[in-house]
Amino acid sequence: MGELEERLAVRLAELRAERGWSLEELAARAEISRSTLSRLERAEISPTAALLGKLCAVYERTMSRLLAEVEAEPPQVVRAAAQTVWRDEASGFARRSVSPPHPGLRGEVVEGTLRPGADIAYDGPPVPGLEQHIWVLEGAVEITAGGQEHRLEAGDCLRFRLWGRSRFHCPGPGPVRYALLVVLP
Known part of the structure; x- marks a missing residue:
């Protein structure tokens, strides 16, 4: 698993904690199994686009915004290689x-x-x-x-x-x- 996926797992756990939700509550809201969410937050699995879409909807974020939250402060000029x-x-x-x-x-x-x-x-x-x-x-x-x-x-x-x-x-x-x-x- 790459560094981006690991930072994403940490951020997803933070978002749930910020709301005071248990894994069970998030599972019910997102219609994703508790075990999948647990493995995701521990960076044991990589999320699919559909799974991230459900979590973004629950957290009221675009996928881009969620991914930006796990990146360093973005520069004004974004080079293709970056x-x-x-x-x-x-x-x-x-x-x-x-x-x-x-x-x-x-x-x-x-x-x-x-x-x-x-x-x-x-x-x-x-x-x-x-x-x-x-x-x-x-x-x-x-x-x-x-x-x-x-x-x-x-x-x-x-x-x-x-x-x-x-x-x-x-x-x-x-x-x-x-x-x-x-x-x-």
Whole structure:
């Protein structure tokens, strides 16, 4: 397990402790088993994108904000070599924090890559009303938001405020690469 995953495990335990929640209470709120949460907080397992999505919703944070909380103070210029990349090999999702969250700023830029066949569903937004702009750079993706499915191809941009469930699916035949601009409400 890498250093980022270990710091993430510590931060997740801190967030639960800050709220005074037991593992049982968090398990009920996030609909994740107590044993999985315990192993996650002890850095025995790496979280999947879906698991992190559920925890972010419970803690009312974007995934980027949570990951930024475990990084050092971000610089104003983020060089390509310094951009944090998180991978969920199980789902085929890679996430590069191009412009990570920063205190006093409401927006961030993320590069996402999904391999062909990847299908990730989120139960709800980490922050209700989260504004997202998704610009497809290469390939194609099917995105469901607000109960409506959109097929996007290279050059297309989808923008919306997220209130409910969402889903990202890469129909193939190749991977999809997209830029995601996230703006807090």
